[in-house]
Amino acid sequence: MPNRLPVWIITIISTLIVGLTGLLIYSIYQFLVKSLKEKEYDKKSITVIDRFGSILPYGLPLLEGLQNFGQQILPDYPFSLMSLYKKTLMPFVIFYVTHPELAFIIFFVLYYLFVRVKSPVPDRPFIRFNVLQSILLFLINSLLGATFRALPIEFRMSLYGLMLCNTLFWFVLSTIIYSIVKSIQGKYAKIPVISQAVRIQIDNNHT
Known part of the structure; x- marks a missing residue:
């Protein structure tokens, strides 16, 4: 059987994946909120x-x-x-x-x-x-x-x-x-x- 990766390496990789995924979701959320605010401002300003x-x-x-x-x-x-x-x-x-x-x-x-x-x-x-x-x-x-x-x-x-x-x-x-x-x-x-x-x-x- 192939050697299994140590638990600590799996933990680090999992943490990085979760962290990057969360950062990506947060960035998308911030972009959408900013876009909606700009659209609302444009509608109010005109x-x-x-x-x-x-x-x-x-x-x-x-x-x-x-x-x-x-x-x-x-x-x-x-x-x-x-x-x-x-x-x-x-x-x-x-x-x-x-x-x-x-x-x-x-x-x-x-x-x-x-x-x-x-x-x-x-x-x-x-x-x-x-x-x-x-x-x-x-x-x-x-x-x-x-x-x-x-x-x-x-x-x-x-x-x-x-x-x-x-x-x-x-x-x-x-x-x-x-x-x-x-x-x-x-x-x-x-x-x-x-x-x-x-x-x-x-x-x-x-x-």
């Missing part, structure tokens, strides 16, 4: 006012996108969708188009209140993030709209022009809807490049 205040600024890039691309392609969509657009957003778009200075006023008001380092509004990181992201989306929409309008009218009215306009319109609409949904959920949007640029800007302002 209030209903923060969520509602984060939704409103996205109206600016939405109106800009509808002005640049929506008015050209929406008449070709099903009547029910066009009818819904006329009853809801179209009056705002018409007012926005007939008052071009409104966009610049809203832009500078948002910048002054939320983006500047010495902002008069109390520091609300969630609102600040979404305001800055909405401003960036507005600038991107303005640039895309100006570029599209600079193309020859023959191309813009062609099949390829309409396809490009549709693509740009749905890009604008999807990014805004996604950002609004995340704001309602109290979560930070993660739009590639755009959200990263916003975070870099916020970090630079705090340094």
Whole structure:
């Protein structure tokens, strides 16, 4: 028969296994408690006012996108969708188009209140993030709209022009809807490049 290990060696090995297992369980417990506390803090720190205040600024890039691309392609969509657009957003778009200075006023008001380092509004990181992201989306929409309008009218009215306009319109609409949904959920949007640029800007302002 093979020699059996001494009792003291078995005792040491058993103690080590029990100790390491207990340490592992304790570490997992501490990690879970910390994660739950952080989640509870995040939920408490992002209030209903923060969520509602984060939704409103996205109206600016939405109106800009509808002005640049929506008015050209929406008449070709099903009547029910066009009818819904006329009853809801179209009056705002018409007012926005007939008052071009409104966009610049809203832009500078948002910048002054939320983006500047010495902002008069109390520091609300969630609102600040979404305001800055909405401003960036507005600038991107303005640039895309100006570029599209600079193309020859023959191309813009062609099949390829309409396809490009549709693509740009749905890009604008999807990014805004996604950002609004995340704001309602109290979560930070993660739009590639755009959200990263916003975070870099916020970090630079705090340094």
